[in-house]
Amino acid sequence: MIEKILSSAFIQAYELLYQKNPAVKFVIFQKTRPEFEGDYTLVVFPFTKELKKSPEQIATEIGQQMVSSTAVLSSFNVIKGFLNLVIDDIYWMEFFKKEAANESFGLLKKEDPQKVVIEYSSPNTNKPLHLGHIRNNLLGWSVAEIMKAAGNEVYKVNLVNDRGIHICKSMLAWQKWGEGKTPAKTKLKGDKLVGDMYVRFDVELKKQVEKLQTEGLAKDDAIAVAPLTKEAREMLFQWEAGNQDVRLLWETMNNWVYEGFSSTYNRLGIDFDKIYYESETYLLGKELVFEGLEKGVFYQKDDGSVWCDLSEDGLDEKLLLRADGTSVYMTQDIGTANLRYEDYKSDKMIYVVGNEQNYHFDVLQKVLAKLGKPWAESIEHLSYGMVELPEGKMKSREGKVVDADDLMDEVIATARRMTVELGKLENMESEEANNLFRIIGLGALKYFMLKVDPKKTMLFNPAESVDFTGNTGPFIQYTHARIKSVLRKAADNNILLDTEIALPKALLNKEKSLLVLLYTFPAMVEQAAENRSPALIANYMYDLAKEFNQFYQECPIIRETDEAQRLFRLQLSAFAAKTIHKAAALLGIEMPERM
C-alpha cells in the first residue's frame, strides 16, 4: 500500500531532519485534489506548533528529503501548507503488471478473519415482501458478500416469523372465506394468497368493530371483544396446544408462503446459509429469563410478570415475561441470540433491522450483558433507514405498499422498453434478450437501493421509478458491455490479449487516473466492509465506469497504431471490466456481455 510507504518515508524524513518523532495521528496522506499537481498530499499545519517553523518551510524540507530517499516519489510541490507528492509512473505500472491478470484482485486476506453471522430479511409469513424488504435483503446479502471479500468467514441467516396471532388471522380468514382456494388452483403466488386472507380478516374485523361502536363501545374495546379477535386468539391457543387441525392448516399455508418467498428471493438473487423458524425457537428465551431471575439480575412483580431494570443504563424497565408466563418479542430474541451463538460461536452477530428498532436492540444487548453473556457486545444492529414514498411512510394496512414482485416486473418491463427504443436488439436471440432485460432491470433496481448510505432514510417515487441513465446501474452495465465489445473486436482482429503484460513508456492523463482508481479497489472493499456499506462500493463502481468512459473518449484503443500502446490499453480496459464486474458482484448486480 502506497500510504504505508509514504508514511514510513515521512517519519524517517522527519526524524532525520528534526531529531524528533512526529505525532502519528497527523501523518495522514490523502489524494491530491485534481486541480493541483501530485498524487498524494500531506497537510503540514499540525507540525508547525512543534517545530516552530512556517508550514511552507516544513513542507519543503520534508518534501526534499522524502523525494531523495524514496524511490517511488519523483517530485513534490508545496502550496500553502500542503505538501503534494508525485508518485513515479513506474509505481502504477508495476501495480498494473502485478494485478491486471490476478483473478483474486480485490479479495482480501485478513490476518485475523472474523466469524460473522448476519441475519437479514426476517419476514412475517402473513404478507408478501415489499420495497422495505427489498432494501433489507439487498443490504444484508451485500454486506455479507463484502465482508467475505474482506477476508471474513460469513454466514447468512434468516429468522422467519412463522407463528403468532397474525398468522392465525390469515388462517381464520381462509377457513371462513377462502373457498378452498390454493395457489395451484388460483395460479396466485402463495404469499399473495395468504396476504389477501390477512387483508380480508382486517376488512371483516373492521365491520364487526364498527357495528360494536354503533352500540356504544370504544374502538379499542370493540376490537378486543369482537368475535373475530376472540376466534383468532382461540386459534393461537389451539396452535400452542398442538391441535392437529390447526397445525395442519398452519403448515399448509406457511408452505404456500415459503414457495412464494423463495421465488421472490431467487429472482432477487438472495440466499441464506441457514433459516431459523420462530415456531421452533420462540420458547427458548424463557429459561434464560428464569436464570436471570435466579441470579437476581431480573425481578418479578406481584402479578408474576418478570422485568429487567435498565434505568441505570439510561433506559426504562423492560418486560421480559408476561404475567401469564408467556413470552414477548424480547424473550424470543434473547433465546434466538443465544441459540445462534451456540450454533456458530461467532465473533460477530449482525442484525440487519430497520432503525425503528434501535431501542429494542439497545435493550437486547444490555439484557444479555446482565445475563453475563460475554458475547453480548458482539451483537451489532445494522440499523438502516426506512424507504419512504413521496406521501410518506409505506402503510401496509392502507394498501400503500410497493410490492416486491410487482416492482421487479416493472423495472424489467422498463428495461425491455428502453432497450427496444434504443434499437439494441439486433442479432440477439430472444432468450439472450429476455435475460438482458432481467439483468438491466434488476441492476437498475439494486443499484438504486444500494447506492444510498444504509443509515439514511431514502425516497422512492413509484411514478418515476428508477432511472436508467446517469448515476445508475444500467450506466455501469453499459460501460462494462462497451468494454467487452471492444475486447471482442480486438479478438476478431487477432490481437491477442493474454500475452505478456504490456507497458507504455509513459502514462497519459486518462490512462493514469483510471489505473490509480483501479489501484484503490482493495482499500475500498476493506472500507466498505468496516462501514457495512455497499454504498461505498456502488459509488466506487460509478466513479470507475465514469473514469473509463472518459478514457475511452480520449484514448483510441483498437485504433491506436502503436502496438505496445494498443495492447496496454486493451489490457487496461480488460482490467477495468473485470474490476467493475467484481465490484458489481458484491452488490448482486450482474454485468452483461453486450447491451
Added chain:
RNA sequence: GGUCUCGUAGCUCAGCUGGAUAGAGCAGCAGCCUUCUAAGCUGCGGGUCGCAGGUUCGAGUCCUGCCGGGAUCACCA
C-alpha cells in the same frame, strides 16, 4: 415531554471520519456519432451546507442552543 436521528443545488444523493475554490446524477440550455456501443462524452447556468454561537491554523464534518422533519418510549412484533 424523555431519548435517538436527519436537514448539502429545483429534485435524488456523494462528501474518504477536521483540510485547499463543497461534488455527481436528474431536470434546463448548448455542442460531439461516414472512426472502438451516443444507456456515452464535453461545456453553461444553478449553494448563506436549516439558523446562531463555540472549539482551532482550518468546520458541511466536532460541541452547545434554537428551528424544522422522522423514529421510538406497549403485558404488539
